Amino acid sequence: MGKCLKCIFISASIVLMSCNKTSDDTFFTTKVVPILENKCATCHGIEQDSYDKFMASGNEGYFYFPLKEGRIVDVETIYKVSISDDRVDFDEKARFSRLLRNPLTEDYGGIPHKGLDIFYSTDDKDYQTLHTWVAQEIAKNPNTTPELSAHIQFFKDEVQPVFIRNGCFLSSCHGPLTFTDLKLQPPMPDGVFSEAMVRSNRASFLGKVTHFVNLDGDLNRSRLITKNIPIKEGGIHQRGGNNQFFESFADEDVKTILKWLEMEKAEVAAHLVSEGEPLRGLGETQGIVFIR
Template structure:
């Protein structure tokens, strides 16, 4: 009898130990380290984007430590991104990768346009990080071709990362177009495209009318921001293009594009684009 009692006690103790162990295992209150979204995005940059930069971008954008230290304080004045690499030309250490990550994600709030390489555009494809290295016939900007198309596997990695960065860092949603901007997008931009105005009046043009030629790889070609910018350019940013203080019909945007015999003024691109009775001319006048 005593032997049986001891056996029962032993079995009971074993059962209690088993239950307690399972409880502690499944209810472990030890704080688990959580990875913030910022850390996760940097990890994504480190594992997926850094290898792309090492192979495709470092030749032009990277500086060895000594040279980088010389320009470090003046990075905002350099027209394109620079980051530090090792003697072999690679982003090797985490501090070096942090520098590159910062160069891609910073926002220059001192600028009137609050420039950021991410861009925070209403379409991710318009982000400078993605648009600039894309082939010219897809991007509409001048830069050595790094990605031949949007289907390049490395470009897709960049696109995935940029999307997440923009969604995480965007402070305010994109501003919708005003009624005037919508009219410009629907009625005026098609005329500019049809008359090939962007051929002479791109962002790198040597004249006062500089417009964004759009992104051929983007379905609509022009994002809302481009529409807004181009409308302002047409009104005149440096030289007043539209006569708001007098007769609209005497605006430079109109008289430079009609024959001299119709009251036009000399236009380097020619005066053969419209006649005063053309439907397109009437839309521009409107």
């Protein structure tokens, strides 16, 4: 009797596991695919006969999927392209995934999308359906991310708020589509950043193209500071103006930024060696070289 009960339990478990997997697949096929077909196929759909050639012509990694007579028939491919290339971010909560943010209006946490806004609210039923599916995918394959290093955590907790208060994250100033080199990822409507957004913003403030910090010299001369200081106090010209941010180098917000830059400087110095020995005195004048 005990063996029979054990067999029944194992069989039931297998059936339940199978049902759950089938349920997930069914949800994607019956709920998600029709949304992608109706909302995305006009721009992102490619006729099945030319799909492989199209993708091999420099379009790998982009969100395109095959269509046959205007309908999605290759569920496996549309599934793969929907979750690949970080469209579903398995490190974060569902709402941070690009598959949900690209078609969403900026007011609700959306990001730039060539196809403009598809969803004008997170209350949209189709958006909620996509959110449910993305959450299911993340729950099935969650990633464990390491804790932020001390200098990145300080940037997140202390430095980002300084620039939020000063309006630097506005789309018209330093948003993702700004014409300047300083392009930032704005927070979600509730003020929350994902870790990926924090890391991206830190890299932007340090300088992805133009260097905004002066880690190998006087930290006060970092463009991140001087462009936000009045000209008469030693600042340099900024298109957005110089007088509405920090009053002087003695400003408390400047001190916060300088503390962060000291941490970043120490982080860089920890990885520098000369003849097998740590390179000390990063940013300090070691001597004078005269070049004729």
